[in-house]
Amino acid sequence: MRQEVAASAVDNILSTYQGDKSALIQILLEVQRQNRWLPKETLRKISDSLGVPLTQIYHVSTFYKAFSLLPKGRHSVCVCMGTACQVRGAPRLLDKTIEALGVKPGRTSPDLRFSLDTVNCLGCCALGPVITLDGEYHSNPSKKKIEDLAAECK
C-alpha cells in the first residue's frame, strides 16, 4: 500500500520556504510529519524545486533519524533508551514492548498499525523507564498494559 503526498500539500510546504536551499531539512520534517514517510516522487519534486541534487536529499534523508523512506505505522510507539531510563531498566521494557506488539525496533507492523522506535531521551526521567504511544507517556507499563493500549489502536 503506497501513500503519496498530495501534490498540493508539497507545493504548500515548498512555497512556505520560497526556494531556500538551507530549509531542506525543515521541508523534509514537514513532509514527514504530514505524510509519515518520504516517498521517492516527493523527494524528486523537492529536488527539482530547490535545485538540490537528489543524491544530496537522500544523504540528508538517511542521515537523520526523524526521516523514514518507508511508510510508518498509523500509531507511533517509542521506548526511551536514554541513560536514566537505561539505568532504571529500559532494555527490559523494550523486550516487553516487542513481545506485546510483535514489532522490532525501527520496524513497522505489516498492517501499518504500529511503528516501534527507540529514542535517546524524552526528558521525563522521573517517569523512567518510559514508553510513549502517539505522544502519550506511560511509566513502566506491564506487558499486559501495553497489550491493552495497543488493542485500542486501530
Added chain:
Amino acid sequence: MPTLKTPQDLERLRKDLSAARDPKKPCVTVCSGTGCHAYGCDKISEAFQAEIKKQGLEKKVDIRRTGCHGFCERGTLVVVFPDEVCYLRVKPEDVPEIVSTTLKQNKLVERLLYSDGDGKKITHEGEIPFYKHQNRIVFGSNRLLDPKKIDEYIALGGYSALAKALSGMTPKQVLDEVKKANLRGRGGGGFPAGIKWEVTRNAPGDVKYVIVNADEGDPGAYMDRSLLEGNPHSVLEGLIIGAYAIGAQQGYVYVRQEYPLAVENLSVALKQARENGLLGKNILGSGFDFDVKVHRGAGAFVSGEETALMTALEGRVGESRPKYVYPAIKGLYGKPTNINNVETWATVPLIINKGADWFTGIGTQGSKGTKIFSLVGKVNNTGLVEVPMGMTLREVVFDIGGGIPNGKKFKGVQTGGPSGGVLPDKLLDLKVDFDELTKAGSMMGSGGMIVMDEENCMVDIARYFLHFLAEESCGKCVPCREGIYQMLKIVDRICAGDGRDGDSDLLQEIAEVVRDASLCALGGTAPNPVLSTIRYFKDEYDAHIWQKECPAGVCKSLIQYFIVPEKCKACLICLRNCPAEAITGAKNQVHVINQEKCTKCGVCLEVCPTKFDAVTKLSGRKIHTQAVTA
C-alpha cells in the same frame, strides 16, 4: 500592547504591569513543563478553571500555567500564591478539595504537602530540602511566569538588561562585562564565552551570526528544554544582548525536533518580542537591528557539535569539520559566528543587570556562577537542580537528591553524558567544577548527572555509551568510526562472557587513538566512559573477564535466574508469567527454571511475591538443570 520605542517605554510598561498585579490576590500556579505534561498537568489546569468557575471564584483567583519547577519526581506541582503553599503529586481529582480548602478557607490539604521520611510536613516550596540547598538564579523564574505571556516576563524585570545594554553601554562594554564575569559555556565545552564573543566581534567582515545551541543531545539531560519551554524570553534577551556586543544582525535557534513544546513556546516568544519592538529593526530606538529564525533538528546527536550544527543550519548533513579555523572567524555560511548553549545565553541578562562582580562572587576560582543539572537515575528526588559551582557531588546526590531509593547502595554518578565518565563513591566529595571533573576523568558536560546503584553494571554502562556513540558517529573520520566500533566489539564480548586476557589494555590503547585523533569532540571524548569505568571499577571488568561473573547481575550471558527451593511456595505465578514456558512445577511442587529455555527476561523475579522472595540471580557459576518431574 503598543510597540516599545525606547527603554523608558519599557520601564513605564513594567511599572504599569507591576502595579496592576495585586501581590495579595490568590493565584494557582500549575507546573506545565513536558515532564508534568506526562503526568497530565493540562487536565489539572482545566479542572482548576472549571472548579474555580463553579465555585464563583473567577474574579477572585488567577490561574497560571508556569514553566518547569524542577522537582519532576513529585509532579504535578501546584503552588498557591500568595502564601506559596506547595502541593505535590497533584491529580485532577484533588482539585475540588484544593479549591474548597485552600482557596476558600485558607487551610492546607495536608496529604498533598511534602513530607520526608519522618513524616514532618513542609508547606512552602523554598523550605523543601530539594529546593533549600539550590541557588536558582537562572532557573528560578520558571515558576513565576507563564512562558506564553511576555508581559509576565516584563513585569518581573525582563528585558531591563537589554534596555541597560542598548542605552547605557557600548557593545565593547557589554562584552567586557561578560568577559570579566568569566562565564564559561554551559553546553559542555566550558570555554569562556566572553573570549569567544571577542574573537567573533574582532573577526573581519560586517555580516556576523549568533546561534543558540538547543540540540541537547545527551540522553538524560533536559535542562535546556525546560529553560526554553519555561522561560524562553530569558534566552532570547541574552541572545539579543550578545548580538549587540558582537555586532550580529541575524540569530538562529537550533532546537531538536524532539522538543515540540520548546519550539512552540519559543515561536510564541519571538512573535511577542517582535510585536513589542524588542526584536527586529531599531530595537528600543537604539538603531540596533536583529532578528531570529528557528531551525529544527532532525535527530542526530552529532549535530549538537558546533561545526556540525552550522552545516545542518545550511540544510546539509550535520557532519563536523576540522577546526583549523574557528567558527568565530569562519562559521555559518563562512561568516564569523558565535554559538553558545541555551543556559549560557540565559545567564547573560543576569550578568548585565547585577554585574560581573556579583557573578564571580558565586562559584569557585575556575568556575563561576551556577550550573543546572538533571539529577536522574537511581535517586529519590529526580529533577532539575541549580547549584553553585563548588558544591560537592555528595551534597547534590544526598542533600538535594535525597539519596538512593529502596535502601540500595550508591555505586557511581555519571556526569557529562556520553562524553563523560562515571565517578565512584570515593569521589563523592569532589566539587562540581569544570576542571575538577575533567581531572577526575569525567567532565561537566551539558549537565546530565545519572546516579547508579549496586544493581547497575559498570561494564554494561560503558557498553551502552559505546553503542550510542557508534550509532551516532557521523562516520567521517577513521579513528571515531572504526575506533568506537572496535571498542564496542571488545566490550560486547566481555559482557557476553567471552572476555580475554589483554582486553583492558587493548581498550585503553584504542581509546588513546580515538581520543587524540578524532575530528571532533564526539570521538575525542568517546573513550571517557570506558576509561573512567576501567579506572574506577577495574575489579568489575576483571570479574567479567576472568570469573565470567557480573557482580551487579545485569549482563544476561553471565547470569542465571534461580528459584531457591527452600523459599518457593509453589504459587504458580512465575510459571504462568514466563514467556518462554521455561518453568516447571505445580501446586505443592517447587518450581524449577529450565536454564536451556530461559531467556533471562527477568519476569519471574518481578512477579514473585515479595513475601516469598524466592527468585534470585546467580553469576559466576553455572546451574545446569533439566525439567524436573515429581
